[in-house]
Amino acid sequence: MQELLKRLRAASLAQDAGRLAALYAEDGVHESPFATPGAPTSNTGRAAIEEFNATVYRGLPFAYREYRTIAVHQVGETTLVVEQEALGLNTVTGAQFVLPTVWVIETDAQGLISKLRDYVNRITPAGRVRAADEAQRLATLVEAACRLGALSRPSPPAGP
Numbered sequence: 001m002q003e004l005l006k007r008l009r010a011a012s013l014a015q016d017a018g019r020l021a022a023l024y025a026e027d028g029v030h031e032s033p034f035a036t037p038g039a040p041t042s043n044t045g046r047a048a049i050e051e052f053n054a055t056v057y058r059g060l061p062f063a064y065r066e067y068r069t070i071a072v073h074q075v076g077e078t079t080l081v082v083e084q085e086a087l088g089l090n091t092v093t094g095a096q097f098v099l100p101t102v103w104v105i106e107t108d109a110q111g112l113i114s115k116l117r118d119y120v121n122r123i124t125p126a127g128r129v130r131a132a133d134e135a136q137r138l139a140t141l142v143e144a145a146c147r148l149g150a151l152s153r154p155s156p157p158a159g160p
Contacts, residue, residue, distance in 0.1 A: 001080045002072075004111060008103075009067045012086075015057040021050030025112040032118045061092040064099075078114075080105045086120075 004023065011020035024030070030043045030052075043052045070083035086099040101120035108114040 001074065001105070001107065001111075004105070004107065004113070005072070005080065005082060008105075008113075013064050013066065015063065017050045017054035017057055020053055021046045023113050024049055024116075025108050025110070025114050028113050029115045030113075030118065031115065032120070034120060061090055062088050062097075063091050064088045078107045080107075 008020065008023055011023065024046045026046050027044065028046060028049065030049045032039070032041055035041045040052065043049045064086045066087050068085040068087060070085065072083075073081040075081055080103075082103040082105065084101055084103070086101055088097050088099060089095070090097070099120060101118065104115075104117040104119070105113055106115040
């Protein structure tokens with residue numbers, strides 16, 4: 001199962017929806033209990049999993065750069081629980097993020113994924129990136145207003 005995990009992560013990092021979907025059984029299921037509003041919480045079937053991931057890879061300005069393993073728990077012969085962090089980058093702004101996640105991976109007799117439950121809050125990196133972008137925009141506006149004399153810079157605190 002360690003080899004499957006390695007291949008799963010490699011396909012995700014490469015944003016290769018076809019290679020990722022090939023790791024699933026034909027009737028495999030990918031569940032996302034914490035999906036963003038409007039996104040499916042489950043995709044069933046290799047083709048649906050590939051289509052969904054291809055759409056995500058094309059549409060989001062995020063790229064995972066690496067996975068940092070927290071712990072891997074082998075639960076029986078067919079279940080793996082992976083605690084990890086996905087380290088990523090907003091490809092538009094360059095802002096970095098760390099996304100804690102837990103995967104519960106169940107495999108079939110052929111070693112393909114029969115079900116993967118992806119416990120990740122996908123709003124987190126988007127929110128962090130938006131907050132960082134807004135903070136940068138605000139700092140730029142304040143600096144420009146100070147240069148134009150519309151705002152005065154606060155005085156440093158008086159010493160003791």
